[in-house]
Amino acid sequence: MKTVKLHDKVFEISIERAKIEKAILSIAEKLNDEFIDKEPPIFLSILNGSFMFTSDLLKMLNFNSEVSFLKLSSYSGTSTTGEVKELIGFNKNIEGKIVIVLEDIVDTGITLEKIIESLKSHNPKEIRLATMLFKPEAYQKSMKLDYVGMEIPNDFIVGYGLDYDELGRNLPDIYTLKK
């Protein structure tokens, strides 16, 4: 079993790159069907974790779109703190536009709820939610996720943009914390 050590912890490979790419492609195909004759939406990528997902997804799309980035954080170490801090203010004009939020992973849903709350005050025409990964067992909210790449168990993972205290984001596969 392929493993990596990040800080004090060992992680073992759990989702290979090809499978992640297939999950992203499934989102891209849905979007390509739905946006073929719609006005260009704005993708809003939530940093840092979503950078790889955003880059891969956008290359698979065949309609015009804008992309912008928003930075927040709710994790410290390997468990959620429940506190969401907005780190970089949002200054994009989204009034009357279709916004598609891009998340790397939805865990409790606290981060996403906070993002949606603040986006609503900018009067977009519509807000849709897309996430590469979703932990249904950890989800505490009722917001509908419009595009989900893959559902995963409630374990702490790294790779493909996701980190353990800032390490592991560059890994091209996903690794799970070894128990």
Ligand code: IMP
């Ligand atoms: P939520 O607010 O609990 O839904 O957490 C969302 C954010 O926490 C994500 O955007 C990630 O940045 C981070 N996160 C959630 N689960 C994991 C994980 O398993 N590994 C690394 N980061 C995670």
Ligand code: MG
């Ligand atoms: Mg994130």
